[in-house]
Amino acid sequence: MNTLELAWAAGFFDGEGHVSASKQAGKRACNMCIQIAQTDPEVLHRFQRAVGGLGRVVGPHNYGWRDVWTFRVNRFEHVQAIVAMLWPFLSGLKRADAHRALSEMAAWRAEKAARAAMCQKDLHVLAEVGRTTAGSCAACARDRHRESHGWKGGLPSGDRTHCPAGHAYEGDNLYVVPQRGVRHCRACTRENARKYRARQAATAALSMPSANPVVERTENV
Secondary structure, eight states: OOHHHHHHHHHHHHHHEEEEEEEOTTSSOEEEEEEEEESOHHHHHHHHHHTTTOSEEEEEEEOSSSEEEEEEEOOHHHHHHHHHHHGGGOOHHHHHHHHHHHHHHHHHHHHHHHHHTBOTTSOSBHHHHOBOTTSSBHHHHHHHHHHHHTOSSOOOGGGOSBOTTSOBSOGGGEEEOTTTOOEEEHHHHHHHHHHHHHHHHHHHHHHSOOSOHHHHHHHHO
């Protein structure tokens, strides 16, 4: 880095530059930017070279009187890097502006990290209640399930420790359907399979023709 160019860039930024952090209304987002507008693009390109090529020069934009070019940086890491390079040469006023913008961004990032640990309704800590297979809050999913089924104090299937027949959901008796996370009782599954086979056998026996139809006709006569 050229120290003389950085000193020039800091003086130029002191007089013409702007640094800020702003939250988008209605959105959980915060943008930080450095912006310098000039009618001569060459001075903006010089500033860009001085700060290591970060940012970009866009334009021209005609606002009704002259063409205007703008140097702009919107990436937080790049804004932070430019402020660090210019910091030794900046005036107290511009340092205060940069410090305020960086503090607002840091506070927003801390808030974002805290929100990431909570569910969308900010009611449950995801690390404590877990997530569903779809990635949403398991506690909120259980609450919705209770409301939709009109349960009054009952437990949804994901919270039950025993099947309706009284078998424990544990050990070799527990089977979890892959990708769906639905739990099944192996003892009940085996019993239901046995009953199904018995019904199938009884149905097949009733539908089979008589083994000696001639004898039956003789007896009827």
